[in-house]
Amino acid sequence: MNTHAVSKTYQEINRKIKEGKAVVVTAEEIIDIVEKKGEVEAARTVDVVTTGTFGLMCSSGAFLNFGHTSPKIKATRVWLNNVPAYGGIAAVDCYIGATAVVEDDPLNSIHPGEFNYGGGHVIEDLVAGNMIKLRVEGYGTDCYPARKYEKSVTIHDLRDAILFNPRNAYQNYNCAVNMSDRTIYTYMGVLRPMMANANYSTSGQLSPLLNDPYFLTIGIGTRIFLGGAQGYIAWQGTQHNWNVERGQNGVPREGAGTIAAIGNLKEMSPQWLVGASVLGYGVSLYVGIGVPIPVLNEEIVRFTAVKDDDIYAQIYDYGVDYPNGAAKSVGEASYKELRSGKIKLNGKKIDTAPMSSYYKAREIAYILKEWIERGDFLLSEPHQLIPSGKIGN
Amino acid sequence: MEEKYSQKIVIRYTAEIVDQPIVCRLARDYDLDFNILHARVLPKREGVLALDLTGTKKNFDRGIRYLKESGLRVEPLSKSVTRNLDRCVHCGACLAFCSTGALSIDPSTMQVMFDSDRCSGCSICVKACPARAMEINFL
Numbered sequence: 194m195n196t197h198a199v200s201k202t203y204q205e206i207n208r209k210i211k212e213g214k215a216v217v218v219t220a221e222e223i224i225d226i227v228e229k230k231g232e233v234e235a236a237r238t239v240d241v242v243t244t245g246t247f248g249l250m251c252s253s254g255a256f257l258n259f260g261h262t263s264p265k266i267k268a269t270r271v272w273l274n275n276v277p278a279y280g281g282i283a284a285v286d287c288y289i290g291a292t293a294v295v296e297d298d299p300l301n302s303i304h305p306g307e308f309n310y311g312g313g314h315v316i317e318d319l320v321a322g323n324m325i326k327l328r329v330e331g332y333g334t335d336c337y338p339a340r341k342y343e344k345s346v347t348i349h350d351l352r353d354a355i356l357f358n359p360r361n362a363y364q365n366y367n368c369a370v371n372m373s374d375r376t377i378y379t380y381m382g383v384l385r386p387m388m389a390n391a392n393y394s395t396s397g398q399l400s401p402l403l404n405d406p407y408f409l410t411i412g413i414g415t416r417i418f419l420g421g422a423q424g425y426i427a428w429q430g431t432q433h434n435w436n437v438e439r440g441q442n443g444v445p446r447e448g449a450g451t452i453a454a455i456g457n458l459k460e461m462s463p464q465w466l467v468g469a470s471v472l473g474y475g476v477s478l479y480v481g482i483g484v485p486i487p488v489l490n491e492e493i494v495r496f497t498a499v500k501d502d503d504i505y506a507q508i509y510d511y512g513v514d515y516p517n518g519a520a521k522s523v524g525e526a527s528y529k530e531l532r533s534g535k536i537k538l539n540g541k542k543i544d545t546a547p548m549s550s551y552y553k554a555r556e557i558a559y560i561l562k563e564w565i566e567r568g569d570f571l572l573s574e575p576h577q578l579i580p581s582g583k584i585g586n
Numbered sequence: 587m588e589e590k591y592s593q594k595i596v597i598r599y600t601a602e603i604v605d606q607p608i609v610c611r612l613a614r615d616y617d618l619d620f621n622i623l624h625a626r627v628l629p630k631r632e633g634v635l636a637l638d639l640t641g642t643k644k645n646f647d648r649g650i651r652y653l654k655e656s657g658l659r660v661e662p663l664s665k666s667v668t669r670n671l672d673r674c675v676h677c678g679a680c681l682a683f684c685s686t687g688a689l690s691i692d693p694s695t696m697q698v699m700f701d702s703d704r705c706s707g708c709s710i711c712v713k714a715c716p717a718r719a720m721e722i723n724f725l
Contacts, residue, residue, distance in 0.1 A: 247675065249716065307713055382679045383714055390682050467675055469716035479675055479717070534681075534691075546681035552696040553675055 197490035199236040203574040206240045206487050210568055215240040217565045219558035220399045220486075220497055227498035235498070236491040241565055241572065244401040244497075245418070245483040245557030248394050248549025249469055251380065252360035252431065253478045254290040255316055255458050258353040259327060259346065261285055267337035270330040272296070273315045280329075284337055285352075289315055291478035305378040305473025313478035314468030316356075319348045320420070321463040354458035356420055356466075360430035362482050364402035364450035365506060368393040368526060368536075370543065373512030378473020382548055384511055391508065391536055391545045396554035397501045397528035401484035402450050404497045406443045407584050408435075410486050412575025417454065418483030418561045421465035423570060424456025426484075426579075435581040443584060444499055446525065447507045450579065454482060465557075479550075483557040485565060487572050492584075501528035508538060591643040594623065594663035594707060595650075599633040603657055609637070616649035617641055623663070623707045636663055636707045664702035667709065667722050674698060674719035683710045 209215040216239050218226060223242045227235045257273075261284070271280040271287040275296045278289040293312035300306050318325055329342040348354055370391045371377050371384035378384075382392040397403065405411050415426040430451025437449040465481035488494045507522040514520045526536040531545050564570035597608070604627060612618045618641040627633035639646060653660050676698045680689045688704035689711065691697070700720075711720040 248677070309718075383683050385682075392679070392682055467673075467717055470718060471716050472714045477716070479677070532693075544681070547678040547691075550675045550677040550696075552698075553677075555696060 197492060198233045199491050201240070201487070201489050203487060203572055207571045209240055210565055210571055213566070213568055215565060217241045217243060217562045219555070219562055220244045220404050221555065221558070223494065223497050224398065224500050227494060232491040232495045232498075236488050236494040239488050239494065242404065242486045242488060242494070242497040243483060243558045243561040243565070244399055244404050244486065245481070245554040245561065246362055246396040246400050246549060247465070247479060247481045247553035247557060248396070249380070249471070249477045250358060250361045250480040251292050251477045253316075253356070253358035253480055254288055254312065255319070256286060256288050256353070256355045256357055257351050258286050259350070260352040262339060262342050264339045265337045266329055266331040266339035266342050267334055268329040268331055268342075272328040273325050274310070274318065275326070275328070276310065276312055276315050278312075291316065292476055294476055301473060306475075307472065308470045308474070308476050311468070311476025313476050316458070316466055316478055317463050317468040319354065320458060320461045320466050322347055322349070348459055356424070356454070356456050356458045356461065357427070358454045358480065360432055360451045361454045361480060362401050362430075362452050362484075363395070363448055364400070364406070365445045365504070366393070366395050366448050368506040368508045368531060368545075369511045369515075370508055370523070370538065371512040372510040372523070377512055379511050380471055380474045380477070381511060382546065383472060386512070388538060388541060388543055391531070391538070391543045392548055393506055393528075393531045393545060394548035395506070395528070396549055396551055397504050397532070398499055399551065399554045399558055401482060402452070403444055403499060403504055405484075405486050405493070406439070406445060406496055408450060408579040408581040409493055409496070410489065410575070411452070411484055412578040414573055414576040415484065416570065416573040417485070418481070418557055418564075419454050419456040419461070420458070420481060421462035422456055422460035424454055425573075426452045426575075427455040428453040429579045433579070439582070440503065440505060442499055442503050443496065444504050446505045447522075450581065452579070481553060481557050483561040485561055485570070485572055501532060504528045506531065588642040588644070590640055591646050592638065592640040593646065594636065594638045596661055596663050596666050596707075597635045597637065597653060598659040599627060599635070600657060601631055604628070604630065604633055606656065608653065608656065608658070609635070611652070612639065612649050616645045616652065618645060618649050624709065636666070638706070663707045664705055667702060667705050667707055667711075667720065669700040670719050670721055673717050675717050677716070680711050680715050680720065683714050
């Protein structure tokens, strides 16, 4: 039984998009609209809310097929610009992971290592159309006799290039401090001793999964902005966890849901997939993702109106607790406080810095809004929703 | 008492003059306090030295004139650290290690801003920026 005052379907919203009549706003803009008009009126007026996030997402990579060679090779070991890719799939398929480091990198032997080049950079070079040196080794079979192959290629020479990220767009994330007495170099950036600084990484009120905390609309087959192109949600991401503590507004107070994302790398852009070198940690990839949230009813619009004041991150000690696998929250802070540049913890004022780009997250939400307004991007109804907790629990 | 004047400068040596004790003369002859921010001076080769100099404006100007007359290239440090805007993704990770506030976020646009006048030239940002947007052309 539908108890909502407003009830819209995907088909109705898509019809409006095709007619150029859909009302689309970003997850920032919806906050004021709901505040002024109330949930029901906002749900009546607005059809789609766009979200965005742009941050380091290590669990990313691309499946590449470089086409059959002559004579043929069954690639078991593959390198792209001397960065190892996984060759344990079919003959000329491989998977280049974002965190793979170039061969002969000194790593952390001189700590903190610089990690100047790796899988994330290969992916950025590919989408930028740059030349990549492909090197392949096989052991030779009757059907695939060649044992070595080398060629300079660009993404245009590849038969297929599919971005497939097993875990992206974390719904909320830790805020990191360092309670030890030495500077540490983590995937959450440089953390100075004695809680001298705190780093966090989400786009908060703009973040896709924080705007649909119970996955009422986001599911398998949801069309999204991925790396500058139209991609899809393939599955729930690895480590997806819906059984978490939530605030009264339903928003998880810690890292929770995730998505796996897929799309055509050939259509993506280096503006939205940027290789990253994280001092003392390794290589990664900045990924830009935006998810449109259809306003099917007033409950959904209420969730999209969440603001930084009401989203909390748990603060963890990356100096001792986290690396030991015994992380326990040492406090919490709202994203409004985190974004102000200072938080208070144990009576101490601590400088904060973000690891993800709010500026680019906002840009993504605007681009997605434009695509939908122009009728270039239609909403897709998920084939199956992503597992989630029940509202109110 | 005359007001103190302070400026961060970069001095570029040529191979001919690299053996001259110029920092010592800046301190002794021109009464300038110095703090070495960066130094790469090799015997019989060109080198580079970044200094934070403090003294009276008059002595500072005389000291700079001495350096130039000695055949050294002198320029403000702020010219040496630059940001490549094409690479910057405006994440803000740099804020965690910039101790002078030269890197900051504009709260209205959420863009990362770089104020080269506040930069001390410590160059930590060059290696610590994940997108490698900060560049230093000391060498």
